[in-house]
Amino acid sequence: METCVLDERSVCKEAVFARFFREQVKTLRHFLYYRFGDMERASDVAQEAFAALWQHCDKVPYERAKPYLYSVAYRKMLKVKAHEKVMLTYSKNGNHETESFESPQFLLEEKQFKERLLRAIANLSDAQRQAFLMHRVDKLKYAEIAAVLGISVKAVEKRIHLAMLALKKTLTEFK
Numbered sequence: 001m002e003t004c005v006l007d008e009r010s011v012c013k014e015a016v017f018a019r020f021f022r023e024q025v026k027t028l029r030h031f032l033y034y035r036f037g038d039m040e041r042a043s044d045v046a047q048e049a050f051a052a053l054w055q056h057c058d059k060v061p062y063e064r065a066k067p068y069l070y071s072v073a074y075r076k077m078l079k080v081k082a083h084e085k086v087m088l089t090y091s092k093n094g095n096h097e098t099e100s101f102e103s104p105q106f107l108l109e110e111k112q113f114k115e116r117l118l119r120a121i122a123n124l125s126d127a128q129r130q131a132f133l134m135h136r137v138d139k140l141k142y143a144e145i146a147a148v149l150g151i152s153v154k155a156v157e158k159r160i161h162l163a164m165l166a167l168k169k170t171l172t173e174f175k
Contacts, residue, residue, distance in 0.1 A: 011065050012057040020065060021050055028073055030138070034130040036077050037122035045080060049073035113171075120170040124163050131159035132167075 011017050025046060032042035049072045053065060060068045102110075121129060130149065134140045135156075140148070142156045149156070 009062040010057070011053065011060055011062055016062070017054060017057065020062075024066060024069060025050070028069060030133075031070065032073055032077050034133050035074070035126060036081060037118065037129060041077070041080055045073055045076045048076055052076075116170065117167075120167050123170075124166055128159045128163035128166070131156050132163035135160055 009016060011020060028046045028049065029039070029042050032045055033039050036042065049069050052072045053060060053069050056068075121132070124132060131145055134145045134148065135142070142153050142160075145156045146153045
């Protein structure tokens with residue numbers, strides 16, 4: 001990619017980059033969270049993607065900044081997920097002490113339920129997870145989700161319905 005001429009809308013200008021960051025950071029974080037199901041890691045990867053954009057701002061024209069940002073973030077998140085799989089293969093359960101007035105049994109059940117819920121959401125198909133989280137977390141209506149994803153309202157309904165069935169099945173087995 002050849003070097004871009006620095007104009008008023010150059011991503012290398014701090015004011016332009018700061019505005020671009022403010023406009024895109026929330027959307028990018030949600031995109032990563034919806035795809036991978038972990039908000040903390042989504043925030044970390046979003047930050048790394050913006051750092052990469054800043055580092056290569058002279059090579060990325062303003063018009064290509066958003067696609068560049070999303071592709072960098074997506075590739076970084078795939079690397080994180082691959083690393084997680086390797087770590088899970090070799091990890092052992094850690095002891096995490098919690099100070100609380102709840103019974104140890106209750107705390108254990110609560111922890112197990114949260115883990116199961118997060119795992120169940122993460123195990124949904126990408127399409128189901130995106131639609132489900134956009135509806136439940138972002139409180140978007142089906143028509144708004146359809147517009148964002150470029151699909152019909154019926155397709156959104158189906159994805160959310162299938163996600164709810166999968167979550168219900170997974171969580172009723174927990175009882």
